[in-house]
Amino acid sequence: MAGSSHQMVIFPDFKLKICLFLCLVGIVSALDITSSADSQLNPSFYGLKCPLALLTIKTLVTAAVLKEPRMGASLLRLHFHDCFVQGCDASVLLKDTATFKGEQNAFPNANSLRGFEVIENIKTKLEILCPGVVSCADILAVAARDSVVALGGLGWQVPLGRRDSTTASFSEANSDLPAPFLDLKALIAAFQKKGFTVEEMVALSGGHTIGRGRCVTFRSRIYNESNIDPTYANLMRANCPVTGGDDSLSPLDITSPDFFDSAYYRNLISRKGLFHSDQQLFSGGSTDSKVKDYATNPLLFRSDFAKAMLKMSNLSPLTGTQGQNRKVCSRVN
Incomplete structure (x- = not known):
């Protein structure tokens, strides 16, 4: 009787060790795909500051893509056209003003970039949940991933903590974004x-x-x-x-x-x-x-x-005290 009792104590312990081992394997696997990430960015950046941030983005992106599948490609392209200019800093979201020239009317972007309203809608919801916490640059990065997943693609763990630029580059958008005519x-x-x-x-x-x-x-x-x-x-x-x-x-x-x-x-x-x-x-x-x-x-x-x-999502991000977290993605604070 003592023997069987002893076995019953060891068996759960053995299962616990197996669980811990598998968890460690999972953690190592997850780390592998973020190994190239900027050391200042972290997938858990909003874990305490805004725990519902990722779920909110995913829910709203998925709804937008289900409503119009083309939106998935548009949100993916927004992230690409952001990162290839000044780095992943949401500069592509800044609208022109009387004193500011953004990137949206550069040749590769004019009359073709779209999805801005989806990003602004997400930002509005997040500003209610946790004001001033989630950057527009991070929203773009996560929305691109969630768009791919919504259309059947493979996901990836997005490192977070980007800040938003206060500048944009019309000239760099014209020179650095690959055109559909290139050899x-x-x-x-x-x-x-x-x-x-x-x-x-x-x-x-x-x-x-x-x-x-x-x-x-x-x-x-x-x-x-x-x-x-x-x-x-x-x-x-x-x-x-x-x-x-x-x-x-x-x-x-x-x-x-x-x-x-x-x-x-x-x-x-x-x-x-x-x-x-x-x-x-x-x-x-x-x-x-x-x-x-x-x-x-x-x-x-x-x-x-x-x-x-x-x-790509780690191209020259602004971190720490660089840039700002815009309250509205289309204009600087």
């Missing part, structure tokens, strides 16, 4: 300028598996280029005439435009890239093999995309 060499250079490898550039380009493009950005490709499937070109021409209709929209990924998968890469192999810059990734150059990898291994793409997005 492969220029694309590689644009991403290398921000510290990304060629492989990471190909992974981040996969963000075009969701979203829409304006006719004016791909008209030249569908009427003048030879590296394009003829049937696909004719289909795109139906919604994008030779003249007029500049703002007519077509899906970047014709196969599954509202689902975050690797169809974008399969489309490139079939010569169905919408932008010139998209098809450049599969045009007999150095990136062809990586496109094939992602086309045949969707999980590899999702994983590499998440890692590259994590790296």
Whole structure:
């Protein structure tokens, strides 16, 4: 009897040790994907200051994407167009005023950036929950992740603690944001300028598996280029005439435009890239093999995309006492 009693005491203890071991494994795994994060940023930054921050962002982003799937791509693009200019500081959200020139009317952004109202709505709710705590830059970073997840992509742990800029750069938005007309060499250079490898550039380009493009950005490709499937070109021409209709929209990924998968890469192999810059990734150059990898291994793409997005979210963040936490994302305090 004593023996069996002794075993009953050890067994729960053994289970506890196993649980602790598995928890440690989980923690180490989580740390692996944040190892490249800026040391001043922390996924738990709002844990005590605003414990409902992440849930609030996720709830509102998911609702916006369910209402309009295209919004997922728009919020992802907002984060990208923010980080590639001055770093991830929410400078892209600042509107022009009589005395201030922001980035929203720069060539890559004018008449195409959207989702501002979703970000402002989130900010308004968070200002009620915990005034002056959650930055607009962090909202952008988390909203991008939650948008990808809402459309079927893989999530990543976003390090937090960014601050908002009081400045913006119209000129840098024009010079540093990769245009849809770039060739492969220029694309590689644009991403290398921000510290990304060629492989990471190909992974981040996969963000075009969701979203829409304006006719004016791909008209030249569908009427003048030879590296394009003829049937696909004719289909795109139906919604994008030779003249007029500049703002007519077509899906970047014709196969599954509202689902975050690797169809974008399969489309490139079939010569169905919408932008010139998209098809450049599969045009007999150095990136062809990586496109094939992602086309045949969707999980590899999702994983590499998440890692590259994590790296991008850590481009030159303002931390500590730098910048400010804007009360309204579209203007400085």
